[in-house]
Amino acid sequence: MSLNKWINDRLPIDDFVDQHLRHYYAPKNLNFLYFFGSLAMLCLGIQILSGIWLLMYYEPTVETAFDSVEYLMRDIPFGWLLRYTHAAGASAFFVILYMHVYRALLYGSYRKPRELLWLLGLFLLILVMAESYTGYILPWGQMSYWAAKVIMNIFGSIPVIGPPLMHLIQGDYVISEATLQRFFAFHVVVFPMVLLGVVFIHLCALHTVGSNNPDGIEIKDNLDKDGIPVDGVPFHPYFTIKDIVAAVVFLIIFFAVIFYDPTFHGLILEKENFIPADPLVTPPEIKPTWYLAPYYAILRAVPDQLLGALAMLASLFIFAFMPWLDRAPVKSMRYKGTRSRVSLFLFVVSFLSLMVLGLLPATPTNTILARIATIVFFGFFLTLPYITVYDNHKTPPDRVRM
Ligand code: HEM
DSSP: OOHHHHHHHHSOHHHHHIIIIITOEEETTOOGGGGHHHHHHHHHHHHHHHHHHHHTTOOOSTTTHHHHHHHHHHHSTTHHHHHHHHHHHHHHHHHHHHHHHHHHHHHTTTSTTOHHHHHHHHHHHHHHHHHHHHHHHTTOBHHHHHHHHHHHHHHHTSTTTHHHHHHHHHTSSSSOHHHHHHHHHIIIIIHHHHHHHHHHHHHHHHHHHOOOOTTOOOGGGSBOTTSOBTTEEEHHHHHHHHHHHHHHHHHHHHHHHHHHOTTTTTTSSOGGGGSBOOTTOOOSOOOOOTTTHHHHHHHHHSSSHHHHHHHHHHHHHGGGGHHHHOOOSOOSTTSSOHHHHHHHHHHHHHHHHHHHHHHSOOOHHHHHHHHHHHHHHHHHHHHHHHHHHSSOOOOOOSSOOO
16 A cells, blocks of 8 residues: 555645645736735745744843844854844735735625635734734834834723723833733744634635636536536646745745845834944834834824824724725726726825825824825725725626636
8 A cells, every 4th residue: 555545544735735736726817916815925934934933042031032043144054044034024924915905806806705715814914914013123223113102002002991901012111121922922932823724714705715816706606517617727837836936936036135135124124223222212213114014004094192192093993894895797807997906006005105105204294194095095995885886897708808
């Protein structure tokens, strides 16, 4: 009896691969925007692997954290590569995730029957944010400390439950070693484990309903006599090979950044974070990392701190309502009318503007611009039920277009 048969009699790996790769039919018209899901998995893999290696040198105490990271960067062979891979990996993860979400908005991938897939995705986005926020405090640099303080103050500003909640998260009355150690525990154990579990469920949900496509047509509605979608092709080898090409292109760009501009002019790692944390010296400007900057800009745009915190939370959770706010008879932007297209365009412009404004000082002009961008951002969601109904949609074809 071969080893393969012995294993498969006890653990049906071949059946699993058949069912989810060789006999999983994906629409044949998927374009490059469909690479970003597998690239997100690649990013998660890079973060977990580089994170395990960083753990071999990192020491999570207020006395040693900063020095252990500097020691790794200067004295350990290729230690700099390890740290920059992890730091740049966080930024790359968000570029990929934002493209992944944009694809879903473009082709209506959040619509029935993919609502749960979308909600699980949103949960993943929030988890990745929590993961990067807790990771950011670990090197115990100036920005680690002060960015943590800003977020803790937001929690503290919630009426009644705010202060006890803040103390619970911090583990102390101030940001201290207790905070560093609980953030460390969440960053290296809790969040990665939950992330892996939720990614698995995200994929289970995807394989239950099947992929959407740029035409927004359900390929399962058009089956041949064997019950196979006429517009589907086996995921393996047709899309596995394309995903590998995408991974190679991604890795070339990723390592080009790491080798030639690893801090990316302060966007990946800010220069303040090369200074050890000092609770007595506030940095001239406290700013978040670029991928959290849009939410920070919304927080600052609202004059009241509590309302600002609520608006910031709402800017994330409002995405959960997308499947029910979009009432268009078609899914994909290819067949939606001009109003829907302009509305999505303005939303993207408002999001990118908020990102830039969140990184700039809050001057009076910037504050006014951030307020306008915040109104446009929320306006996209609030007007969606009307725009998607009263629009000049086209009739999609019966079969997908190549
Ligand atoms: C750790 C983060 C994530 C990973 C590893 C991941 C992985 C994947 C993969 C591999 C696919 C199939 C390939 C593709 O369609 O691109 C997929 C599809 C999908 N994901 Fe994610 N995803 C993540 C986060 C998100 C987020 C943040 C959202 C939205 C808020 C989301 C929403 C979706 C949707 C709607 C689909 C189906 C798209 C379609 O069929 O058109 N995912 N995801």
